[in-house]
Amino acid sequence: MADDKKSWEHRLKGGPADVTVDFVESLSVDKRLYKYDIAGSIAHARMLSEVGLIKEQEFTQIKEGLLAIGDKMEQGQFVFDKRTEDIHMAIEAALVEQIGEAGKKLHTGRSRNDQIATDIRLWIRDQIELLQRLLRQLQQAFVELADKSSQIVMPAYTHLQRAQPISAGAYLLSFVEQFERDYKRLGNCADLMNVSPLGSGALAGSTLKLERKSTAEQLGFADITANSIDAVSDRDFAAEFIFDCSLIAAHLSRLAEDWIIYSTNEFAFVKIADQYCTSSSMMPQKRNPDLLELIRGKTGSVYGALVGMLTILKAQPSGYNRDLQEDKFHIFTASDTVEKSLVVAREIIKHTEFDADRISSGLDAGFLDATALAEYLVGRGVAFRQAHGIVGQLVDYCEQQSKRLAELDVGDFHKFSPDIGSDVYEWLGAKAVVNRYTTEGSAGIEQTAIQIEKWKKRLADKT
């Protein structure tokens, strides 16, 4: 047999048309999986030698050949040829070329279908570790800034209207919580996909006596997949991973949106260091938050990847279908995008300061203390719904008089409620209010200090 042919070229005559080669190849996308493919192949070959399907010496030859190919790829010296279709065939072809006969035994009891299912799991596993590390670093940066800013009282918004005063530290810690859930979500994803599909073959398994637990163990999987048909077609973990990336992107985009607003002249709550801003080619005065806008914009690519992945999965017939090859584009897009955004977000947080004077100079506007005044009345035995009405009227009165609540005298207050005493002033003004929040997890000064300590300790334990 003329063995310069791909093995299936004995079945299909004349070789593939150029358009076929171009259209089916995934090498341009999946070549970055080479390390994982090689690790999977070494594990598979070792198992084949353990069960006597290849000789020990053949295993050694295969292993050394694969490692040499890996080195070549690492050094950028490997010539990728799209006619080999994908990373699996590229490596196998190079191995046969390098070591001859023994190389032709590597694919015993294996299909590219279980091979790719294994490679992606291994790649995502490493990537999850990396993203988790970046999330921790981002949380660290937030906690440091929260620590520096915990005494700054700022307005919090609902509906982007002034709502209640909070510690800037509490605002920052709200992101630490979001990224903590992202961290855990990724961990859950890693746990759920921690099973080896190797040995599932094309979809039905094999008549050969493969020892699946051996490859699983060598590759660090906790177990083996239970059903070969499911194993080769399951990409739930990929959809889940991309969803986890999507929520990270969502959280980053909320931060970006806040800080784009906070860095306007109108707000000027935060100042991002020059190195993390851009300017305009035309307007010389500009200091633009382009990095944040790009973080916000890149969320679109990540969500696009999620929809792409879910759509690939929809209504696929059972077993492996080539549609699945498109999964990698979406997995890589989502992961690469979020990885870069996390790095940039971390650097921006580290190089931003809150402008305490500016924030404080505008604190009196917007009746941030109105809710606390209603709660003061509750303390005086007034039903909350009634107190809410009284304070509403007081705010209306203040607006007519162009006054703050704290500028009214007791006589003014009495026009609206006999229950307001001269101690009311201890409840008025944004700073007084922030010192009065007592509920656990509140955005007040005291609770923020507790949360900061908790996070410092947790992050120190973990990193």
Ligand code: ARG
């Ligand atoms: N490159 C394919 C993928 O990424 C694996 C090959 C499976 N191809 C096949 N014809 N069975 O999914």
